[in-house]
Amino acid sequence: xxxxxxxxxxxxxxxxxxxxxxxxxxxxxxxxxxxxxxxxxxxxxxxxxxxxxxxxxxxxxxxxxxxxxxxxxxxxxxxxxxxxxxxxxxxxxxxxxxxxxxxxxxxxxxxxxxxxxxxxxxxxxxxxxxxxxxxxxxxxxxxxxxxxxxxxxxxxxxxxxxxxxxxxxxxxxxxxxxxxxxxxxxxxxxxxxxxxxxxxxxxxxxxxxxxxx
Amino acid sequence: xxxxxxxxxxxxxxxxxxxxxxxxxxxxxxxxxxxxxxxxxxxxxxxxxxxxxxxxxxxxxxxxxxxxxxxxxxxxxxxxxxxxxxxxxxxxxxxxxxxxxxxxxxxxxxxxxxxxxxxxxxxxxxxxxxxxxxxxxxxxxxxxxxxxxxxxxxxxxxxxxxxxxxxxxxxxxxxxxxxxxxxxxxxxxxxxxxxxxxxxxxxxxxxxxxxxxxxxxxxxxxxxxxxxxxxxxxxxxxxxxxxxxxxxxxxxxxxx
Numbered sequence: 001x002x003x004x005x006x007x008x009x010x011x012x013x014x015x016x017x018x019x020x021x022x023x024x025x026x027x028x029x030x031x032x033x034x035x036x037x038x039x040x041x042x043x044x045x046x047x048x049x050x051x052x053x054x055x056x057x058x059x060x061x062x063x064x065x066x067x068x069x070x071x072x073x074x075x076x077x078x079x080x081x082x083x084x085x086x087x088x089x090x091x092x093x094x095x096x097x098x099x100x101x102x103x104x105x106x107x108x109x110x111x112x113x114x115x116x117x118x119x120x121x122x123x124x125x126x127x128x129x130x131x132x133x134x135x136x137x138x139x140x141x142x143x144x145x146x147x148x149x150x151x152x153x154x155x156x157x158x159x160x161x162x163x164x165x166x167x168x169x170x171x172x173x174x175x176x177x178x179x180x181x182x183x184x185x186x187x188x189x190x191x192x193x194x195x196x197x198x199x200x201x202x203x204x205x206x207x208x209x210x211x212x213x
Numbered sequence: 214x215x216x217x218x219x220x221x222x223x224x225x226x227x228x229x230x231x232x233x234x235x236x237x238x239x240x241x242x243x244x245x246x247x248x249x250x251x252x253x254x255x256x257x258x259x260x261x262x263x264x265x266x267x268x269x270x271x272x273x274x275x276x277x278x279x280x281x282x283x284x285x286x287x288x289x290x291x292x293x294x295x296x297x298x299x300x301x302x303x304x305x306x307x308x309x310x311x312x313x314x315x316x317x318x319x320x321x322x323x324x325x326x327x328x329x330x331x332x333x334x335x336x337x338x339x340x341x342x343x344x345x346x347x348x349x350x351x352x353x354x355x356x357x358x359x360x361x362x363x364x365x366x367x368x369x370x371x372x373x374x375x376x377x378x379x380x381x382x383x384x385x386x387x388x389x390x391x392x393x394x395x396x397x398x399x400x401x402x403x404x405x406x407x408x409x410x411x412x413x414x415x416x417x418x419x420x421x422x423x424x425x426x427x428x429x430x431x432x433x434x435x436x437x438x439x440x441x442x443x444x445x446x447x448x449x450x451x452x453x454x455x456x457x458x459x460x461x462x463x464x465x466x467x468x469x
Contacts, residue, residue, distance in 0.1 A: 015309045019283050049334050121409055123336045123380065126434075127216050127258060127464040152216070152464045154258075154289060156311075156336045198289050198311065200253070200466075 002211040005040035006030045007067070007083075009057045012046040013197075017080065020197030024208045034066045042210065043070050047082030051091040051107060051159065054082050055099065064100055071102050076213050077189045078143075084184065084191030085161045093159050103186050105163035114176030127152040128173040128194075130182055135166065142170050143183060143190050143213070146205040153182070153194035153202055161191060188213075216462050217428050218435035219449055221252035221442055222261040222415060225275060225294070231265065232440045234391035236343070236359035239265060242443045246281045252442060253286040255449035256466035260286065261314070261383065261413075261437055263341075264294025265358050276308045283309030293341050293383070294358075299328050306333065314341040314383050317356040320363050320370075323377055330378025335410075340379035342371065344400055345387040352400060359387040367400075368407055375408045382408065383437065386416035391440060393419030401431030413437050421447050421455035428461050 004026045006017055018028045021044070029036055037043055045067060047054050058064045070077050079087045088099045091107035099107065112122050129150050132138070139145055155173065160180045163169050171183040173194075184191045190210070196203035223230050223245050230248050233239040242248070249260055260282070264275050275292055282290065292305045293314030302313045313333075319325050319340065330338040343359045344352040344367050352367035363370075371382065384404055386397040394417050401414045414427040415437035427433045441447050456463045 013306060013309065013311055015280070015307065016283055016287075016311070019309070020287055023285065023287070048337070119409075121215075121411060121434075125336060125381070125411055126218055150465070156289075158336075195289075197287060200256075200287055203287060 001025055001027045002042060003027045003040055004029070004042045004044060004211070005037045006044045006046060007037060007063060008032045009054070009061055009063055011054055011057060011082065012048045014046060016197045017044060017046045020204065020207055021211070024204055024211055026211050032061055032063065034062070037066050038069060038073070040075065042076045042078070042213075045077065045079040045083035045086065047080065047086065049082055051082065051085055051093040051099070052095070052097040054086055055097055058086070067100055068102065071189055074188055076210070078210050079191035080197075081157060081193060081195060084193055085159060087184070087189065087191050088161050088163070091159065102189055103163055103168055103184055103191065104165060105161060105168070107159050107161050110158055110160050110175060110180060111178050115178060118176070120176040123156055123158040124175050124180065125156045126154070128155050128175065130171045130173060133166065133169050133172050133179070136170070139170065143185065143206055143209050144171055145209055147202060151202045153196065153199035155194045157193060160193065215434065216464050217433075217456060218258040219256075219452055219456075219463060220259045220261055220413060220435055220437045221249070221257040221449070222263065222437040222439045223248060224263050224265045224439060225278060226265050227274060228278070230443065232391065232443055233265070235387055236265070236390050245278050248443065249282045249286050252449060253288055256453060256464070257288060257449050258464055259289045259291065259435070261291045261293070263314070276304060279305065279308040279310050291339055291383070293339070298325070299332055302329050302333065306337070312337050312339050312381070314339040316341040316343060319374065320354065320356050320365065323373060326374055326377040326379055330380065335378045335380030338379050339381045339383050340371070340374040341383040341385070342367070343385045343387050346397070346400070350399060350403060352403070355387055359390070368403060371404055371408055375410055379410065381410055382412045384412055384414055389417030390415070392417055393440070395419060395423040396427040396431060398426050398431045401427055401433050405432040411435060421452040424452060424456060425459040425461065428456075429459070
């Protein structure tokens with residue numbers, strides 16, 4: 001059975017992430033132990049809440065360094081929601097906060113105005129469809145291999161992770177016409193803004209693909 | 214338009230799924246986990262668990278039920294009833310809940326709204342409101358599952374709650390709850406006009422078409438439904454079809 005370490009740094013609904021992965025056939029260890037994390041072939045960085053708080057918790061346990069090591073040694077890493085956002089260089093949430101710097105880019109607010117100039121509700125809460133970003137013809141050979149454009153996943157967030165290199169953005173969703181990165185990726189690293197563990201059968205397809213990478 | 218969320222609401226007493234009328238005269242329906250799984254498989258967008266007697270007895274027994282549900286149900290779960298502190302909220306979130314809904318304790322101590330919101334984010338803090346009409350376009354906030362009048366005016370309380378950090382409103386009409394007479398549309402309108410956070414309309418859904426008025430006229434962002442599902446008068450598939458026919462955008466769903 002594929003083994004996964006879910007990093008426990010005090011934030012996020014870890015039980016749901018664990019149950020989702022187990023449902024897809026994984027053996028899951030929820031842990032903050034560096035050796036356990038480094039010996040797992042697949043690692044999940046979950047998270048809910050504020051960027052600065054998440055980074056502070058990671059740093060206080062030295063886990064920022066461990067996550068970078070996970071990437072350097074070629075294990076497969078999946079960041080979920082805040083865990084995705086922290087993969088980037090920095091966030092402007094509250095004050096400018098440095099991230100893990102694993103995928104170049106910044107975390108910025110989801111625009112509170114639609115492309116037509118209407119105001120829209122923030123946070124972005126609910127089910128939204130995945131769309132192919134410009135330059136992508138399909139999702140073959142990615143985490144989304146089993147997902148079709150137009151399938152919906154569950155989002156809840158006020159900030160969004162925007163990679164510097166457009167090629168690192170694998171899927172978007174549209175919120176009030178604004179493109180919001182839904183999945184980002186580079187080499188063995190993936191981040192998803194939605195919650196695959198809360199997105200029904202479509203979310204589980206993505207977790208299954210993660211386990212077979 | 215954003216996708217309108219179709220939410221199955223499960224009222225709980227002890228280990229049982231129950232249902233009442235006007236939140237009273239509670240009748241046992243069955244086992245919560247079996248119903249939760251069925252609604253998930255039918256394509257519910259979210260679940261709400263509400264412990265109906267928790268405030269009354271000063272306890273909340275939902276932890277075990279949520280943990281069991283989280284084994285095979287992979288959609289967001291909101292839990293309410295008897296949450297009195299950040300610690301209560303923390304425990305329920307650890308059990309697999311994604312959001313907590315607070316009513317009675319927030320009326321007694323509004324600071325609880327900001328405490329939960331600051332600790333877990335406003336998206337996690339659902340303000341649950343039980344409203345009873347007292348005059349034309351006037352409603353009073355009730356607590357303890359519709360038993361106790363609080364003296365608070367609905368609109369004043371909603372503005373205060375959102376100001377303190379509530380990220381969503383679960384709006385239950387005590388007058389319509391369990392009656393199958395349709396939603397209290399003026400009530401839903403009064404609230405959606407006043408706040409910018411998402412509003413879940415609850416109480417009164419008798420047939421799939423009832424949700425159309427709540428969305429198109431009431432401007433509700435989500436619909437909570439209970440006995441229409443519990444008594445199998447309609448499936449979530451029927452309700453989704455009614456929404457699509459009315460031009461309301463909902464999640465495409467196919468259980469595979």
